Amino acid sequence: MPALLEIDNLQVAVKGRPILKGVSLKIQKGEIHALMGPNGSGKSTLSYAVMGHPRYELMDGKILIEGKDVTGLPPFERARLGIFLGFQYPMALPGVSVANFIRTAMKSVKGAEAGIRDFRKTLREKMSLLDMDEKFATRYVNDGFSGGEKKRLEILQMACLNPRLAILDETDSGLDIDALRVVASGIMKTAGPENGILLVTHYQRILDYVKPHFVHVFKDGRIVESGGPEMALELEKKGYAWLEGKALASELAS
Amino acid sequence: MNPSTQAAAGIKTGYQYGFHDEEMLVFKSRKGLDERVVEQISHMKGEPSWMRDKRLEAYRIFKSKPMPAWGDTAFLNAIDFDDIYYYLKPTEKTEGRWEDVPESIKNTFEKIGIPEAERKFLAGVTAQYDSEAVYHRINEDLKKQGVIFTDMDTGLKEYPDVVKRYFGTVIPSTDNKFAALNTAVWSGGSFVYIPKGAQVAMPLQAYFRINAQKAGQFERTLIIAEEGSKVHYIEGCTAPTYAADSLHSAVVELIAMPGSHIRYTTIQNWSNNVYNLVTKRAIAREDAIVEWVDGNLGSKLTMKYPAVYLVGKGARGDILSCALAGEGQHQDAGAKLIFAAPHTSGTIISKSISKDGGRASYRGLVKVHSQAHDVKVNVRCDALLLDEKSRSDTYPTMEIDSKRVRVEHEASVSKIGEEQLFYLMSRGLKEQEAVTMIVNGFFDQFARELPLEYSVELNRLIQLEMEGSVG
Numbered sequence: 001m002p003a004l005l006e007i008d009n010l011q012v013a014v015k016g017r018p019i020l021k022g023v024s025l026k027i028q029k030g031e032i033h034a035l036m037g038p039n040g041s042g043k044s045t046l047s048y049a050v051m052g053h054p055r056y057e058l059m060d061g062k063i064l065i066e067g068k069d070v071t072g073l074p075p076f077e078r079a080r081l082g083i084f085l086g087f088q089y090p091m092a093l094p095g096v097s098v099a100n101f102i103r104t105a106m107k108s109v110k111g112a113e114a115g116i117r118d119f120r121k122t123l124r125e126k127m128s129l130l131d132m133d134e135k136f137a138t139r140y141v142n143d144g145f146s147g148g149e150k151k152r153l154e155i156l157q158m159a160c161l162n163p164r165l166a167i168l169d170e171t172d173s174g175l176d177i178d179a180l181r182v183v184a185s186g187i188m189k190t191a192g193p194e195n196g197i198l199l200v201t202h203y204q205r206i207l208d209y210v211k212p213h214f215v216h217v218f219k220d221g222r223i224v225e226s227g228g229p230e231m232a233l234e235l236e237k238k239g240y241a242w243l244e245g246k247a248l249a250s251e252l253a254s
Numbered sequence: 255m256n257p258s259t260q261a262a263a264g265i266k267t268g269y270q271y272g273f274h275d276e277e278m279l280v281f282k283s284r285k286g287l288d289e290r291v292v293e294q295i296s297h298m299k300g301e302p303s304w305m306r307d308k309r310l311e312a313y314r315i316f317k318s319k320p321m322p323a324w325g326d327t328a329f330l331n332a333i334d335f336d337d338i339y340y341y342l343k344p345t346e347k348t349e350g351r352w353e354d355v356p357e358s359i360k361n362t363f364e365k366i367g368i369p370e371a372e373r374k375f376l377a378g379v380t381a382q383y384d385s386e387a388v389y390h391r392i393n394e395d396l397k398k399q400g401v402i403f404t405d406m407d408t409g410l411k412e413y414p415d416v417v418k419r420y421f422g423t424v425i426p427s428t429d430n431k432f433a434a435l436n437t438a439v440w441s442g443g444s445f446v447y448i449p450k451g452a453q454v455a456m457p458l459q460a461y462f463r464i465n466a467q468k469a470g471q472f473e474r475t476l477i478i479a480e481e482g483s484k485v486h487y488i489e490g491c492t493a494p495t496y497a498a499d500s501l502h503s504a505v506v507e508l509i510a511m512p513g514s515h516i517r518y519t520t521i522q523n524w525s526n527n528v529y530n531l532v533t534k535r536a537i538a539r540e541d542a543i544v545e546w547v548d549g550n551l552g553s554k555l556t557m558k559y560p561a562v563y564l565v566g567k568g569a570r571g572d573i574l575s576c577a578l579a580g581e582g583q584h585q586d587a588g589a590k591l592i593f594a595a596p597h598t599s600g601t602i603i604s605k606s607i608s609k610d611g612g613r614a615s616y617r618g619l620v621k622v623h624s625q626a627h628d629v630k631v632n633v634r635c636d637a638l639l640l641d642e643k644s645r646s647d648t649y650p651t652m653e654i655d656s657k658r659v660r661v662e663h664e665a666s667v668s669k670i671g672e673e674q675l676f677y678l679m680s681r682g683l684k685e686q687e688a689v690t691m692i693v694n695g696f697f698d699q700f701a702r703e704l705p706l707e708y709s710v711e712l713n714r715l716i717q718l719e720m721e722g723s724v725g
Contacts, residue, residue, distance in 0.1 A: 095695030
């Protein structure tokens with residue numbers, strides 16, 4: 001069985017400047033991976049590149065979804081193959097209601113439109129799981145939302161789209177502890193034997209609620225260390241500074 | 255142009271309503287305009303002499319007035335007034351029953367969905383086919399309430415006193431060149447009279463359509479809402495695509511008596527060779543409310559600034575307009591609020607989108623006369639540009655001659671950002687679908703004000719407009 005996600009020696013540049021310098025990563029069905037690293041290390045670039053953002057130029061390497069090479073595909077086709085990106089800074093869509101947005105997304109990703117009644121039922125269920133008021137559905141997407149509301153909406157979309165691979169880019173940032181719990185439980189409800197999750201985060205605290213099977217440490221465009229859940233705690237104790245040496249070593253090795 | 259190239263042109267421009275029926279006209283005036291043509295029109299219609307004189311006077315005013323020196327003068331000066339038919343009469347008499355409407359005309363209506371719309375919720379219909387109404391029916395409930403809803407020609411025949419009393423009182427012939435032209439050659443349009451206290455629950459609707467090549471369409475609409483009455487009038491326009499330019503120059507006069515409420519909704523989708531030069535104005539008396547909801551999707555050049563003159567204490571005027579300007583199009587649209595009484599208020603909301611080199615202009619006037627105090631007015635203009643070659647301009651004019659006036663003005667110009675598109679595309683939408691969703695969202699505030707069928711149609715029209723506009 002091919003891996004759910006396989007990233008092979010991915011090298012990506014933005015306006016000619018290399019950001020990802022050879023990233024390789026495999027995620028199998030049922031696995032939760034955490035990708036940790038300091039700000040500016042290229043974590044978000046990796047997330048965007050896997051989703052297919054046009055600004056990120058592919059210099060080398062491959063991205064495979066269940067063995068299918070998606071490297072050249074536009075974002076909407078990747079979405080239709082089951083990739084989901086939870087944005088760190090989701091965009092506002094004035095005049096587009098949450099319900100309309102999610103229904104259109106579900107139709108686009110799944111290729112078939114759910115009846116309006118079924119859709120409303122699904123949406124209501126998922127919203128109550130995330131402790132969201134029903135009025136939320138009629139608001140315009142991210143328009144005047146608080147940071148916490150934006151993140152909840154990302155998780156709500158994930159819950160409705162039920163992607164095979166969810167990449168959550170700093171979904172925990174800017175959340176108070178209650179919101180963090182709600183968001184984390186939403187993530188755990190989506191996780192299952194058929195799905196994979198890549199949790200991109202700067203902090204260890206969300207990992208108290210979402211237990212990863214693997215932790216990768218990202219530094220200067222590379223994964224410099226991989227290990228089990230215990231590594232997150234180690235990072236928390238020692239800080240990212242202890243990675244300096246490892247990054248250098250990995251650069252020299254390549 | 256032979257029929258097959260016409261069909262090809264329709265496909266090429268992607269204009270959905272680019273079909274046309276064979277012309278079957280009983281009478282067609284010759285091209286061009288002079289006093290004889292004006293007299294002939296009046297004679298054909300069997301009008302009273304005062305109307306003939308009004309037409310002739312208006313014709314002289316039209317001749318003497320120069321072309322406006324503002325707006326899109328390049329487009330305006332390209333109009334060849336000698337190359338236009340000013341009057342067409344498709345059938346001998348106004349039809350009262352759908353069964354009696356000629357088959358070819360029914361076919362045209364079928365294509366733009368009139369019978370369905372009618373079955374669904376029409377309270378009454380006058381459908382303007384070329385220059386005269388051919389089908390007209392009034393719901394029994396309306397009759398019982400004493401509501402008059404008819405085409406303007408019938409209105410003049412059956413209610414000459416009411417027409418004589420109000421015709422041209424809101425927009426006199428001297429107002430502007432095109433109002434004068436309309437007054438000289440008007441044909442069709444609606445005449446609506448709502449008696450004191452009558453509440454018309456269902457919207458009154460009229461469809462307008464230009465069919466004959468080079469047909470000028472000069473409909474004239476007059477709505478009078480007596481004290482405490484309420485009415486919503488809807489006009490939706492589609493026109494077939496033709497190679498020759500067509501001129502549409504309407505005049506719409508609204509009279510809102512004390513405590514009455516008039517809403518006038520337009521969705522206009524002229525094919526993009528039509529000059530759409532319309533004068534729309536309302537008088538709002540004490541505590542009256544007038545709302546213009548005005549959507550401009552098609553045409554080559556639209557110049558239209560619905561106005562409310564607030565002449566009675568406590569009157570309110572709300573104007574909501576949206577415009578979509580595509581390739582080769584200029585939407586010069588806006589609004590006017592004239593405050594001439596105390597404790598009056600009003601809002602202007604303008605939403606425009608420019609794409610494929612199209613140009614959208616907001617041109618607005620807010621004037622507060624010295625006798626008007628405690629006035630509140632709010633103006634908001636939002637423009638969305640879909641590409642670098644398109645253009646958006648704002649020409650807001652404020653003349654405040656009074657104290658105790660609260661004026662708020664906000665304007666924004668935005669572009670669809672790469673990040674917004676990526677966000678939507680990461681949710682499975684193709685680029686064009688993403689753009690359409692953003693555009694529909696931009697117009698949402700407008701669409702919400704429309705009856706459901708119309709907002710669905712608006713969404714569909716926008717979708718059609720967006721197809722092929724994203725590379």
